Amino acid sequence: MILTGAGRCWRGLVFALPGLWVLGVVVFELLSPLGTPFIQLLAAAPAIACAGSGRRQCVVLGGGCALFALVPLGSSGHPDPMGRAGTCCAILAVVVAGYLTTGRRLRLLRELERLREIAATAQQALLRPLPPRIDGITVAGGHLSASEGALVGGDLYEALATPHGVRIVMGDVRGHGLGAIGTVAAVLGSFREAAHDEVELPGVLRRLERALQRHLGQRAGAEPRTAAPGAPVGAPAPKQEDERERSCAEEFVTVLLLELRADGEVAVLNCGHPWPYRLRCAADGGARAVVVTSGEPLPPLGAFPLPAEMPVMRLPRLLPGDALVLHTDGAEDARNAAGAFFPLESVLAEAAHGTPIVPATVVEHVRCALLRHTGGLLTDDIALLALRDDRQRLPVHTPHADLARVGRPRS
Structure with a gap:
């Protein structure tokens, strides 16, 4: 030491x-x-x-x-x-x-x-540290738990390089702290398998929904049942049965699924989660942070069944050097002693000042600003994930350009 x-x-x-x-x-x-x-x-x-x-x-x-x-x-x-x-x-x-x-x-x-x-060690295996680069994407993540002494709470994130592109999940389990770790483990474990197996994003989302339903069903069945006074031996208490079913019915998870393709296209499915911020360096050396949205999100997982058709939404193309910041609602809902909300947008713009945008610096800057704003007293878990596209785009060749190049005399 x-x-x-x-x-x-x-x-x-x-x-x-x-x-x-x-x-x-x-x-x-x-x-x-x-x-x-x-x-x-x-x-x-x-x-x-x-x-x-x-x-x-x-x-x-x-x-x-x-x-x-x-x-x-x-x-x-x-x-x-x-x-x-x-x-x-x-x-x-x-x-x-x-x-x-x-x-x-x-x-x-x-x-x-x-x-x-x-x-x-167990918590880091659950919410494992992200590698600094994933298939040409610079990535950094961070987490703050509202439970003292806990590294992991009710927020989750993961980024994986798959044959279908870089796939990312950001989620927020209802509740916070150690009580939500079981649900986090079920959703993350399902995503790590489905992200490689499923060709389309809706298939990944359906796998997450099924994993959540199985987890809630197993948890409800594993809770002890006690009979009411005077009831026959082995008879469950109706009140406790109703409370257990109501607790499982109220459990839900907000999820944001992203797929970054090689051409910079960003496909997304949003189930009740906050939309990400886009960071872009300005000509004067500053940076702008803008929320990117793409239609109305789906309900959170577990609140209602997923619809039969889930059209994949598109975000604006991510250009080389641009960055996306995913977050949970704990970042925007954090308050100080006077009751003022945390100014996430302006803090992100400050963190991205300079060229190039460094995801690890952005995450650390926001984390420190959150702790200063709240005085270290968090009421909800907070997760952040920043990514920057460093992949070089190849020029698009058209047939006319190819013919012109063929007919051009050699020097």
């Missing part, structure tokens, strides 16, 4: 605090004008050492305090052997208790660190 300057100072203070306490007690004992005994306060030193350091420091300091307790100090007159012996026994008792408590604390801390490492 690498300690900063402030961390080293704090650690040194923790080690020095028990010694400072002992020194203070001895000084008060020596300088007490009324002969008031302060030596009993030495019993607190081992407890201070155990709270801030390990076993060795606790034992060494406890022994030193016991020795000090046996030596008559100050102007208190005749020494009190019984009182000093009692103080010595109290110090030794605190040393033993601190020794055992510190050992248990260290074991619990090691176990907690292992559990945190396992949880972080």
Whole structure:
């Protein structure tokens, strides 16, 4: 572990605090004008050492305090052997208790660190980091969870290079935090398979819907059922049955599916999700952030069945150097202490200032601005995904241009 300057100072203070306490007690004992005994306060030193350091420091300091307790100090007159012996026994008792408590604390801390490492690995496997480039597209993603200590919440995103183009999903599960991770896992797992297997985007969306329905059905069946008082053994409670069915019926996921093709064409299916922003550098060195829309979105997945026909919508062609920023509604709905909404559009324009637009810089700039705006107190999960098209377009050859080139004399 690498300690900063402030961390080293704090650690040194923790080690020095028990010694400072002992020194203070001895000084008060020596300088007490009324002969008031302060030596009993030495019993607190081992407890201070155990709270801030390990076993060795606790034992060494406890022994030193016991020795000090046996030596008559100050102007208190005749020494009190019984009182000093009692103080010595109290110090030794605190040393033993601190020794055992510190050992248990260290074991619990090691176990907690292992559990945190396992949880972080599992969450990163679920919402895995994106590669910096995917088939000529520069990509960067970021996530902020409203649950303290969680890396993943109710938002999801993924970008994959497939035979049908670069396919991207951005979604938002109803609710937030750890309770939505199961639904996130079901939707992401289905997308990672369907994005390669399905030729058309509507087929991918139908696969996501079926995966969500299976997940909700399994979750409803796995919840325990308790019978009402006086009901026969094994009979489910009607109220709890209705509440469970209503909870599953209210579960939904907003989804934005994108397909970036080699010619810069962007195909999209939107199920109740916010539309993305398009970033483009201006001639004066600045940047513009504009919401790109393409018709009325479909209802969120799970709220209503998908229609039989789902026409794929088209966004404006993504030119080389242009960028798209996908986000969940937590970014636009974030408020500060005064109740003002987060100005996502203006922050995106600031983040994209300069040429070229760097997706990782855009994501980090928005993330820091969100934390400043909310003071770190998030009420909803937030996900961001920025991508820039770096693929070079080949010139389109027409038959007339080819004939003119054939008939042109060689120099």
